[in-house]
Amino acid sequence: MAHATKQKLIVLIGPTAVGKTKTSIHLANTFNAEIISGDSMQIYKGMDIGTAKITEKEMAGVPHHLIDIRDPMEPFSAAEFQQLVRGKISEIHSRGKMPMIVGGTGLYIQSVIFDYQFTEAPGDAEYRFSLEKEVKENGIAPLYDDLRRIDPEAARNIHPNNTRRVIRALEIYHCTGKTMTDYQVGQSHELLYDTALIGLNMDREKLYDRINRRVDLMLDEGLLEEVKTLFDLGVREVQSVQAIGYKEIYEYLEGNISLERAIEDLKQNSRRYAKRQLTWFRNKMDVNWFDVTDENHHQKIIKEISEFIAGKLKLKSN
Incomplete structure (x- = not known):
């Protein structure tokens, strides 16, 4: 496929708690974009606090896609995500808007932007x-x-x-x-879209501190009650409640550990997840990284994307 025929796409990635939501709204308003959630757990209804789902107020009128599209009892795969998101990218372009994927689920995002085949491996x-x-x-x-x-x-x-x-x-x-x-x-490393891959990061210790504080805030906002609602509805042994923030509190609700231990596990698992996210993005994608503690990072990202949209910035395709 010739480079000129590829649809343009902005992808904003980064570890949990780094500040993707706030930056994404700023960029969406700047570039007339619609946001596609690139998070494997924000698809589930009733799982708002633990997945740090964007609120109606935070959206500030920016259209968001692939949020609250599944019941917590339903499975959801990267292959389904790939199909849905590719459809949304075309749909958003047809409205004359810019599609922007925002999230932290590496495999899901990778499956969309590269020619990633899920059907090759047989099953038994x-x-x-x-x-x-x-x-x-x-x-x-x-x-x-x-x-x-x-x-x-x-x-x-x-x-x-x-x-x-x-x-x-x-x-x-x-x-x-x-x-x-x-x-x-063995997968193809050619980008299917003309993609601006923007990554947000910060000093590791600062990030871990933000993660710990975010967990405390989630608890203040009612995470325990949110998880207990799912637990009381009989949502068990399904993909949704394997998510960080849910499985730890399930352990507590099942009487296996204390609440204090559940909270400590949740913080530790979130920190480890952030580390795994960063490793994945660095190994699998050619990302342009920006430090969110740099007070000019928004202006720098906007300059980068403006050049990309104007066709002046030739981004690598592997």
């Missing part, structure tokens, strides 16, 4: 069912250990509690003899 329903049965009987730890042995790279990128993805990675290996990492390495 019987084998998958046997692994699911094993998890029910013995927990996820033994399977995660298997994954670490077979595909250490995938194990580093998949959270031990993400049962579905651990099982999928083992299923791919079982069916093909190739690891999930082998499949990902």
